[in-house]
Amino acid sequence: MSSTALPLFRFGIIADPQYAAIPPHAAMDRYYANSLAKLAEAIEVFNGEELSFVMTLGDVIDRSFKSFDDILPVYERLRHEALFLLGNHDFSVSAGHLSEIPARLGMPSPYYSFRRHGWRFVVLDGNEISTFAPPEGHPHRALAAKMLADLQARGERNAHPWNGALSDEQFAWLGDEIAGAAAVGEKVIVMNHYPVYPAGEHDMWDCDHIVALLAAHDNVVAYLNGHNHAGNYGKVGACHFVNFKGVVDTETENAFAIVELHPDHMEIRGFGREESRTLVY
Secondary structure, eight states: OOGGGSOSEEEEEEOOOOBOSSOOBGGGTBOGGGHHHHHHHHHHHHHTSOOSOEEEOSOSBSSOTTHHHHHHHHHTTOSSOEEEOOOGGGGOSOGGGGGGHHHHTTOSSSSEEEEETTEEEEEOOTTSBSSSSSOTTOHHHHHHHHHHHHHHHTTOTTOOTTOOBOOHHHHHHHHHHHHHHHHTTOEEEEEOSSOOSSOOTTSOTTHHHHHHHHHTOTTEEEEEEOSSTTOEEEEETTEEEEEOOOTTBSSSOOEEEEEEEOSSEEEEEEEETOOOEEEEO
């Protein structure tokens, strides 16, 4: 095997377990309680591989802060580092718990970045401007209500209360992270719960703004997300936009992936309903 055939490193991806100890929603094909067994199955596969980390792309739970007590212990079986980002359903908890979600998931902050093997991973909080995540009375909640009303008035397809946007501060931080990575020769992978491309009803309210920023920098090779459980894929400029399928969907079929990074391409090995892809950069 030539050296180019060996990946630089690998990591695991899980999207939307949306666990809750509740009956399934058969019409939506969502089996909330079954996500514990599916997650355990995915972890068994991950533990058989050399991985740098495993990222869950949001919606660890479907509802109730107590749901974390059932699903987070399953992650303790993982022999690799478990990393998280925030999804909309993670905030389907009582108001008193809203500010506790990042700490409950062991996150350093609602959005953050980290480096692995000369690559930079930028983790966004797509719920920052939303009608559900900010505490009652927070200016971000009022701003979200206005943004949503404007989108609805224009008839935009992503004008839904279960989407959100980045604050100006977080957007500027994203730009700084990308520029900082470029200055030291790092390729960038951005991760978020929400899609931004191709256009669809699950997209961030400020998706065009985000896509324009990512496509303007050729060191940004990929944007990885969940939220749209059907999955999706698109490309703008040098950036691949990969929407991973949701674990919670279907009674028994799983959906997760192992991503292998090579100097010139990314290999996504899909398991269960997740598709395998070779993405060149």
